[in-house]
Amino acid sequence: MYKLRILSVGKTKEDWLEIAIAEYLKRLQSSTIIEFVFVKNDEQLEALVEKEEAVVCLDSTGQMMTSEKFSSFLIKQLETNGSRLAFVIGGAEGLPPNLKKKYPLISFSPMTFTHQIIRLILVEQIYRAIEIDKGSRYHK
Amino acid sequence: MYKLRILSVGKTKEDWLEIAIAEYLKRLQSSTIIEFVFVKNDEQLEALVEKEEAVVCLDSTGQMMTSEKFSSFLIKQLETNGSRLAFVIGGAEGLPPNLKKKYPLISFSPMTFTHQIIRLILVEQIYRAIEIDKGSRYHK
Numbered sequence: 001m002y003k004l005r006i007l008s009v010g011k012t013k014e015d016w017l018e019i020a021i022a023e024y025l026k027r028l029q030s031s032t033i034i035e036f037v038f039v040k041n042d043e044q045l046e047a048l049v050e051k052e053e054a055v056v057c058l059d060s061t062g063q064m065m066t067s068e069k070f071s072s073f074l075i076k077q078l079e080t081n082g083s084r085l086a087f088v089i090g091g092a093e094g095l096p097p098n099l100k101k102k103y104p105l106i107s108f109s110p111m112t113f114t115h116q117i118i119r120l121i122l123v124e125q126i127y128r129a130i131e132i133d134k135g136s137r138y139h140k
Numbered sequence: 141m142y143k144l145r146i147l148s149v150g151k152t153k154e155d156w157l158e159i160a161i162a163e164y165l166k167r168l169q170s171s172t173i174i175e176f177v178f179v180k181n182d183e184q185l186e187a188l189v190e191k192e193e194a195v196v197c198l199d200s201t202g203q204m205m206t207s208e209k210f211s212s213f214l215i216k217q218l219e220t221n222g223s224r225l226a227f228v229i230g231g232a233e234g235l236p237p238n239l240k241k242k243y244p245l246i247s248f249s250p251m252t253f254t255h256q257i258i259r260l261i262l263v264e265q266i267y268r269a270i271e272i273d274k275g276s277r278y279h280k
Binding site: 014015016017019020023064065066067070108109110111112113114117120121124125128139 | 154155156157159160163204205206207210248249250251252253254257260261264265268279
């Protein structure tokens, strides 16, 4: 079982986002658990990230990759780190500089997205990555 | 008033997507009308696109740009084309080759997204583009 955590600053409780994400969590439940952790500010975020063994940060300056590449990247991270990985999404001001220096950075797009849309994309790409690894038809 | 159309193959009626998109349409209503047109297949899509004066297609091979660049691009297209523009989203097999050759292509990401998520990103980026052009604080 893969155990992923998504750490982010500032909780937003849009109903549509909860519904959309719940659909992917349900589809993932046989292989993967995703836990969402919300913190109030950068200090809390950094303190929490410290405790994680394996961390990947989402940042606009990060590496962009195809979904296939993200799949290999994710599976490799999970295999190297005992099936655990934490993703970090920064606040409105972006990721704290300490985290930027310390961890691998990935980016979905040169465009700026809302935090809600980033959360949705991340969960869908995690689901897609696992389906690609399984060789399912979802990604076709 | 800007008048945009989003032409796409295959209607999907996810409730969460309707709710999320409705929020942006409401915010846009003082400056922009977005009409969604759904067709069943590529032939219908091509026939419909033929009737449009100004067309931009979303395609994974298209040009990627920042939200600021997309804002300038969109506003320029609207100014050149009497405040009208049609965006085209291809079906599961991608965009018909005829359309790929004929129109400007833009891409949001090297990743593959679902059609639902593409529609959401497009509408949010249109809203963001117009806010950037207005100089509002939304994009900050």
